[in-house]
Amino acid sequence: MATYLDGLNERQREAVLHKDGPLMIIAGAGSGKTKVLTTRITHLMAHHHIDAFNILALTFTNKAAAEMKERVEKILGNSEARNLYIGTFHSVFARILRSEAPKLGFPSNFTIYDTDDAKSVVKTVINELHLDDKHYKPNQVYNRISSAKNALVGPAEYMNDYGLQQEDARTNRPMIGQIYDAYSKRCFKNGAMDFDDLLFKMYILLKNFPESLHKFQHKFKYIMIDEYQDTNTAQYEIVKLLGAMHENVCVVGDDAQSIYSFRGATIENILQFENDYDDVKVVKLEQNYRSTKNILKVANEIIGNNKGQIEKKLFTDNSEGDKIKLVRTMTDNDEGKMVADAIQENKLRNHYFNQDFAILYRTNAQSRSFEEALRRMGIAYRIYGGTSFYQRKEVKDLLSYLRVVVNPRDEEALKRIINYPARGIGKTTIDKAILFANEQNLSMWDVLCNAAMYGFRSGTLEVIDDFVTMVKMFQSELDKKNAYDIANMVGKNTNLVKELFNDKTTEGLARYENVQELLNSIKEFTETPSNEEDGEVGDKSLGAYLQQIVLLTDADQGDQENTDVVKLMTIHAAKGLEFPVVFVGGLEETLFPNAMSINTREELEEERRLFYVAITRAKTKLYLSYSNARYRFGQLQQNDPSRFIEEIPEQHLDKSYAGASARNNATSPGLRGNAFERMSKGFPSSNQAAQYSRPGANPEPTKPAYAIPARPQLKEHTPSENFEASDTSNLQAGQKVEHQKFGFGVVAKMEGAAHNPIATINFENNGEKKIMLNYAKLRIIAE
DNA sequence: GATTATATGGTTTTT
DNA sequence: CCATATAATC
Secondary structure (H helix, E strand, O other): OOHHHOOOOHHHHHHHHOOOOOEEEEEOOOOOHHHHHHHHHHHHHHOOOOOHHHEEEEEOOHHHHHHHHHHHHHHHOOHHHHHOEEEEHHHHHHHHHHHHHHHHOOOOOOEEEOHHHHHHHHHHHHHHOOOOOOOOOHHHHHHHHHHHHHOOOOHHHHHHOHHHHHHHHHOOOOOHHHHHHHHHHHHHHOOEEEHHHHHHHHHHHHHHOHHHHHHHHHHOOEEEEOOHHHOEHHHHHHHHHHHOOOOOEEEEEOHHHOOOHHHOEOOHHHHOHHHHOOOOEEEEEOEEOOOOHHHHHHHHHHHOOOOOOOOOOOEEOOOOOOOEEEEEEOOHHHHHHHHHHHHHHHHHHHOOOHHHEEEEEOOHHHHHHHHHHHHHHOOOEEEOOOOOHHHOHHHHHHHHHHHHHHOOOOHHHHHHHOOOOOOOOOHHHHHHHHHHHHHHOOOHHHHHHOHHHHOOOHHHHHHHHHHHHHHHHHHHHOOOOOHHHHHHHHHHHOOHHHHHHHOOOHHHHHHHHHHHHHHHHHHHHHHOOOOOEOOEOOOOOHHHHHHHHOOOOHHHOOOOOOOOOEEEEEHHHHOOOOEEEEEEOOOEOEEOOEHHHOOOHHHHHHHHHHHHHHHOOEEEEEEEEEEOEEEEOOEEEEOOEOHHHHOOOHHHEEOOOOOHHHHHHHOOOOOOOOHHHHHHOOOOHHHHHHHHOOOOOOOOOOOOOOOOOOOOOOOOOOOOOOOOOOOOOOOOOOOEEEEOOOEEEEEEEEEOOOOOOEEEEEEOOOEEEEEEOOOOOEEEEEO
């Protein structure tokens, strides 16, 4: 048998070797899910000689897709993997729709609206229907439209559905259906699809065009779906259609990690998979290779409070590990300090690097206090998520020009750039143009092209004509120049780049750099050879570029220069990742579980799954923290500890841990005992309220920003001249070693899993330390 | 019509 | 606290 099968356990192997027919892999956290998926793809190709062109693998993030592709490539050792169709639902469907769009009446170069664009269209439409946007909040309306699409409910069906109408009547928003209808029509007129359309229209395509359905059914003989528990109705139905011919559908998921119901995901998809096909093979991966026993036990305990799960019990052969550290702080700023101190301490004491730490939180807004603390301590970090590079104003401005060049019907982009840089086409002119366009059922661009017909003032007419001429000039270059050259030309001719260049403020400089980075990214796109698909040459046009990048998130930005950084992200963003040391912050009522999600059992259970996801990201160390009060909307707000904390068995908790700041707090006047002791004995919150309720009062007694943690003094060791890290894979107790920082010592004991061995070493000058061999540099001196 | 000052109101999670 | 929307002023 092929060597790539060697590293698999029995269950994993069973899944990999299953060739034809539906397969469901229930993969617990850290059970080697990606490994199984990639090995299975490899096996199909290498052993069964399935053509890469016939394999489709769908993921939820670009990162997951890239990783899969890379790993298959690595095992295979040739470039065949490039021909695999691996990508996110959205990007794969966007690619397919690009070639099939004309069937649906859309241009191939259709624009993909990001959430901001889409909300802006919703707002326009609301106003045009003479509805009050204070009552019909664009945000909420958009969410409702989004849910409808994800449930495959079109505008007509929406307006005719009794239940939906009742619901909207009850909230006093009876016109949402009409807004939805107008929104769809406007998007169509603009030649644009939003994120949800990429699924919705894909479904329409397969449903209404049998020849298309047949074509793709035939092409995708083997289908694999990652994170199946997070699929929504649209995705579910598409997969069903695509897989109907061969029924070689393999889904991988974990019902315990379903955390996207707000995006329309229905956990039913995975719970019911066995009923969807005959003879479904089910494989459960229950051995966890990631976490310590302590971490896993807590995770199991937590998730056990949910009901209605697919039965499974995760276990691990890994070591017991430390107890979970639970820390309470007074404010969110203290929480930040505590975490930063703990990171510093772990780096010194246990020889960790920045990259070994992740700070996870429920909401993006929580990143602030962690950032500040890390910056103060001089610890390099990076925030994942939040606004993506492509959403930044200056970047989006240039992109909007390019969008207009590629698809002049794109009204959102047009409105954005028509007067930027200022050229004298103001609000009145724009409103007028849109009004004419709506009356004549034309696009705004059409009106501008024939501006003379609509009675603009002569001065205005002139600037409009200049603008139109310029855009047309760009368009005429589309076929002659590559994407990068066009982008460059646009940047120059519009003075956009120059304007930013002349801004010498720090922010201006950053903006200029961002635009340069955008140009670089376009250049890179044009120059990277793409995989050929079924003989089609990879599409390197500007249109293809634009469609591709909207689907990129911040996390997909290629890993930059500095990779040794502490990572900060929401728990959602952390799904699928793992880190040696994990901090989960903000374990407070109203925050986590979030106040928005405690009204039904379902919501609460999803929050709990989210907590489960957070815990199971940790390999060796897990810190949980919560704060007595935190700033929200600029004001200090009190919160009770999260109910999830009570669900953790006492014997797995270490409540004594406190970083420097927390210790400082414990000595605050009038407080006795450590934080948790006070809290758990029915801590009188009224006391605290009195202390903190005055807005504007500084809640913290002034503390030095650089509180030095009281940690054991490290006797620095200068490595010997011939110091060189040895291969420690066979390190035994009794051997004498030299450590870069801790000096000379003797190995007392070996423990930990094979892939993550931990040595306990007695150092001459620094006492006993636990050293993780994966990270430490040790020189073996003698046995 | 453009630039600047003030008000308002909003936070869950994301492709 | 922050970002965006509206008002006020040039």
